[in-house]
Amino acid sequence: MAEEIDVVVVGAGQAGLATSHELTARGVEHVVLEATTPGSSWLGRWDSFTLVGPNHTVTLPGAHYRGDDLGGFMARTEIADHLQRYAGRLGAEVRPGTPVHRLTPLGDAADGGDGGYLLDTDDGTIRSRVAVIATGAYQQPLKPAVLVGLSPDIAVVDVATYRNPAGLPEGAVLVVGSGQSACQIAEELALAGRDVVMACGRAPWFYRRLEDRDLFDWLIAAEFYEQGPDQLASPAARHGANVQASGARGGHDLHYRTLAALGVRLTGHLAGVAGRTAYLEPDLAQTIAAGDAGFRLVSGAVAQACAREGRPVPEIPPPTVLVTDAPTELDLHGFGAVVVACGFRSRYTEWIDVPGLVDAQGFPLHDDGESTVAPGLHFVGVHFLRRRRSSLLFGVGDDATATATRIASAV
Ligand SMILES: Cc1cc2nc3c(=O)[nH]c(=O)nc-3n(C[C@H](O)[C@H](O)[C@H](O)COP(=O)(O)OP(=O)(O)OC[C@H]3O[C@@H](n4cnc5c(N)ncnc54)[C@H](O)[C@@H]3O)c2cc1C
8 A cells, every 4th residue: 555645855955955845835735755874965975076166156055054154165065965854954854765766647537537646655655646856966877888898897987977097997098078077087097007098078167266256156147047048059058068166175177278287188088998998089178178168268258247337357378379289099008997978867766657747858847847748747956947056055045945835836
């Protein structure tokens, strides 16, 4: 016999916890089901991981950052602790160690059902009228098909399994990708004395600080994170890389040029691999040019922020010249590992049994966070759900409020 719970939140990361907080604030009883422990996604990131956004951007409802290092960047364990304490203060029951293996719609009256969902867990089946899916914006690292053919003697590690330089087999390392994660991992490998080659993807970059402000504060002031999905060049642009930067060691510049200065060898995109030979596109110059176009975009945002605030635009040092000669073939003898950091994709369809749930990019089809094909099924924490900041620590709270309000008004 199924347990009846009117409203269920699946996932106790920042998105699920914020939703729970906001549901309670509106008097909506519910239960939060969490596969492992609250905030555990952050613990799964590499050892030296820190936030890229400054601590003051942690503005979850009822869980703002209250420490004395507003401009600093919490380590992964500190963020997880922050979320675990948040979970402990919530008015609702949070059930850790309760993965939802399958979510099935019961069908509406037309199908002979009376709506709602069945959620299969290890502790039995739950029947709910409303389910909020808050299982993460970054669910599974993308694995490039071009790696098929790599010699099995070379370890392949992705962003979810990489821990630290000592954890990789000895030898040089090929890092595939050049978003924030790829840059941070390549930097720490280079600092640990590894020979690092980076097969670069496209990513914008900017300085960590300009005058009195952090990069994030400039972008927030320019309302960059308010951008909705319809303001992007294409639906696929939602997968575009974030601005390259690091919060490690108090925060610092980290981009193609700082990596090159550390001895990281930059190359074009990875085109294919055969045994111990990697084939690389001759497109490094275009990649750097695309990064610099992103730099100019952020420079424009800084100017926009200044215009809004009536302050003079600071002097922005232009990009320095970067040599873009790169090999198109790389001999992988002497390489111990390939680190794949090419972004993430969703895995909703692996366990939610609703045809047509997501679009071609894997994002849920929704109206104000509620599925357009499965009424009563809500999503929170999806990248670009409403805005660019929808999945971030300073954006998910507003989405949680909107979704809780929508659910409360339908009760
Ligand atoms: C490398 C990296 C760096 C980031 N840095 C920042 C940053 O500096 N600032 C920022 O604001 N954002 C950052 N983000 C983005 C975002 O804040 C994080 O991805 C954050 O973890 C998303 O929170 P979430 O609650 O949506 O998902 P998660 O934190 O992934 O939480 C989802 C929870 O759902 C649980 N779950 C999943 N499936 C099930 C299931 N079937 N049943 C039950 N439970 C389930 C998981 O165990 C997990 O606890 C970063 C993301 C990445 C990948």
